[in-house]
Amino acid sequence: MEIPPVVIDRLPLYTRALASLEVQGREVISSQDLGTSLGVTPAQIRKDLSYFGRFGKQGRGYNVRKLLDELHRILGLDRQWRMALVGVGKLGRAILGYDGFRSQGFRIVEAFDVNPERVGRRVDNLTVRDATDLEPVLSKNPVDVGIVAVPAETAQDVIDVLIRCGVRAILNYAPIAARVPSGVYVKRIEPVLALQSMTYYLKNRPHAPIPTPRS
Amino acid sequence: MEIPPVVIDRLPLYTRALASLEVQGREVISSQDLGTSLGVTPAQIRKDLSYFGRFGKQGRGYNVRKLLDELHRILGLDRQWRMALVGVGKLGRAILGYDGFRSQGFRIVEAFDVNPERVGRRVDNLTVRDATDLEPVLSKNPVDVGIVAVPAETAQDVIDVLIRCGVRAILNYAPIAARVPSGVYVKRIEPVLALQSMTYYLKNRPHAPIPTPRS
DNA sequence: ATCTGTGAAGCACTTCACAGCG
DNA sequence: CGCTGTGAAGTGCTTCACAGAT
Numbered sequence A, B: 001m002e003i004p005p006v007v008i009d010r011l012p013l014y015t016r017a018l019a020s021l022e023v024q025g026r027e028v029i030s031s032q033d034l035g036t037s038l039g040v041t042p043a044q045i046r047k048d049l050s051y052f053g054r055f056g057k058q059g060r061g062y063n064v065r066k067l068l069d070e071l072h073r074i075l076g077l078d079r080q081w082r083m084a085l086v087g088v089g090k091l092g093r094a095i096l097g098y099d100g101f102r103s104q105g106f107r108i109v110e111a112f113d114v115n116p117e118r119v120g121r122r123v124d125n126l127t128v129r130d131a132t133d134l135e136p137v138l139s140k141n142p143v144d145v146g147i148v149a150v151p152a153e154t155a156q157d158v159i160d161v162l163i164r165c166g167v168r169a170i171l172n173y174a175p176i177a178a179r180v181p182s183g184v185y186v187k188r189i190e191p192v193l194a195l196q197s198m199t200y201y202l203k204n205r206p207h208a209p210i211p212t213p214r215s
Numbered sequence C: 001a002t003c004t005g006t007g008a009a010g011c012a013c014t015t016c017a018c019a020g021c022g
Numbered sequence D: 001c002g003c004t005g006t007g008a009a010g011t012g013c014t015t016c017a018c019a020g021a022t
Helices: A005-023 A032-038 A042-050 A064-075 A090-097 A129-140 A150-162 A192-200 B007-023 B031-038 B040-052 B064-075 B090-096 B130-139 B152-164 B189-202
Strands: A061-063 A081-086 A104-111 A126-129 A147-148 A169-172 A184-188 B061-064 B081-086 B106-113 B126-130 B145-148 B169-172 B183-188
Touching: A005 A032, A005 A042, A005 A184, A005 B061, A032 A042, A032 A061, A032 B061, A042 A184, A061 A064, A061 A129, A061 B152, A064 B189, A081 A090, A081 A150, A081 B189, A090 B090, A126 A129, A129 A150, A147 A150, A147 B183, A150 A169, A169 B189, A184 B189, A192 B007, A192 B081, A192 B169, A192 B183, B007 B031, B007 B040, B007 B064, B031 B040, B061 B064, B081 B090, B081 B130, B081 B152, B090 B106, B106 B130, B126 B130, B130 B152, B145 B152, B152 B169
Parallel strands: A081 A104, A081 A147, A104 A126, A147 A169, A169 A184, B081 B106, B081 B145, B106 B126, B145 B169, B169 B183
Antiparallel strands: none
16 A cells, blocks of 8 residues: 555654653553644544554554554664765764664764865764765665765765665755655755745744743 | 645745855746756746746746745845754754854854853853743843754753743754644754654665666 | 544645746 | 746545444
8 A cells, every 4th residue: 555655754753752651651542642742633643553554442542562563663663774974074973973863773884074184083983984985885885874964065976876875765964955766765954944934934923922822 | 825834845945946046147947947956846836936926937937036036035034033042962062063054044142051061151152051041031132943952851841931932933953742832833853753754665675776777 | 431443525735737928 | 939827637635523342
């Protein structure tokens, strides 16, 4: 069956909420309660899950542990994913230092840069390699995900090389609209674009109005 | 007229592409050419722009300079936006050091943290203030956007305080589903969620298959 | 009584296709 | 002829509403 991409985008949200509920010792949760905590309608949660199976119990709800396991399996989070970082500038070093990836099963196993001053340096247990070695290194030892943290000018070239090395998923921090063949997945991380769409809604409002109470 | 939110989300993309074309000295562009470079259909671009006016010339296309000006005006990018950062840990410092905001008219004018070791320190031309001063400082000198870079546990509290100070837009780096009243806009920056949805598509594929040529 | 799973209805967004202008 | 602007058609996603399970 063909599952709507928006559904896939919501599953990680459910996963995270369930993980937090499990830590709290909660055993069962209804679509109603889960939805309220996430700002999603209960019907949507039920419909989303129904694409993959019948995980709930009528009259009770979903077993937190079981649903979490199912979602991990569905999303492929029951294994480790290997990632390569390209670009070890200020942004790249912040990405290397970020703990959030590893704790969720995503490991940066290679880091590359063109700048000779950075090549050879050790950053967070990794030795920065020369970007020209990207192809030989990744061909021998493939990764699942490429993280692009280079300037806009070279980003498309880097993406092309990564794809040639068999990388099928790219986390793109560079401010460009990446062109990739079908079957390759790109997610862009772009705070500026996010800001630029919010300003549309802000621009005609009086500055700092009386705050509305929680809806 | 009520404009679809997805349309607003695409306008910054167009803006960026046009800015790049302008630098290249291009004077006119068709929806066809702009679409190809962005991976968007020409019809979609024309429809999106038609919500706001008639900016093109039949038989020719759009004047790059003029369309860029219009989009800046529509999105409210023809002025400066003031932002406050909360959380000056590793992530917060990376955000402070990021040049991409300022060059697009977004200025971080205040930085807050709870940690006494960080309070008073100067980071990137800003003095880190105590988080308990958030309300008095922002009430006197309001900001447009709040950037949340605190741990998950305290993120909702920080967001509540920001909203009480009149902040109407939040850039949320914390791994939580923020609850906000209607009229407040939140964009989450969450690389891990992006990765977790891509793995769904990767999980059943052979590792590093023969790369598909550009589509 | 409660809450799931799901067809059917409703809504939102995208694409088509073409009239009309340059 | 080329390309925009736009109703109309088409597609995809969300919500409704209720039968059925516990």
